[in-house]
Amino acid sequence: MAEAIQEVADPKAELSSAEEMLEMIVRKEDEIRKRVQKAEDESQRLVEEAKLDAANNKRDAAAAEVGQDLREKEIIKAEAEADKVAEDIAAQADEIRKKGMDRVEDAIKIVIEGVLPPR
Numbered sequence: 001m002a003e004a005i006q007e008v009a010d011p012k013a014e015l016s017s018a019e020e021m022l023e024m025i026v027r028k029e030d031e032i033r034k035r036v037q038k039a040e041d042e043s044q045r046l047v048e049e050a051k052l053d054a055a056n057n058k059r060d061a062a063a064a065e066v067g068q069d070l071r072e073k074e075i076i077k078a079e080a081e082a083d084k085v086a087e088d089i090a091a092q093a094d095e096i097r098k099k100g101m102d103r104v105e106d107a108i109k110i111v112i113e114g115v116l117p118p119r
Contacts (some may be wrong), residue, residue, distance in 0.1 A: 021090040025103045036089075043089040049077040051082045 057074045 003095045018107065018114040021110055022107040025100070025107045028103070030099045032100055036093045039089045039092060043085045046085050047082040051065055054078040 015059075054075045057071055057078075
């Protein structure tokens with residue numbers, strides 16, 4: 001009789017472990033989402049800063065009518081930097097999402113294994 005009770009208790013422990021892993025994955029995904037949002041906010045700030053710098057450089061060059069080539073190079077440089085930051089953030093976000101999805105599938109497998117009886 002005690003053995004039957006112990007056999008029933010083990011799947012619950014496995015299920016609890018799987019639930020804990022799933023909760024851990026959810027917490028990690030939330031952390032990743034926050035990091036991605038922070039990175040996106042930072043990239044947006046850099047883009048706005050680059051636009052402001054480009055606008056200031058453009059204004060200064062136009063007012064003095066000197067350094068036309070320098071102004072164009074700085075604008076191109078600022079836009080390229082802003083594009084690179086946005087691409088880097090998008091790549092990081094995709095990589096983090098892929099890792100999260102891999103972990104979710106592992107968690108689902110653990111939950112299924114915990115629910116189904118052993119073969």
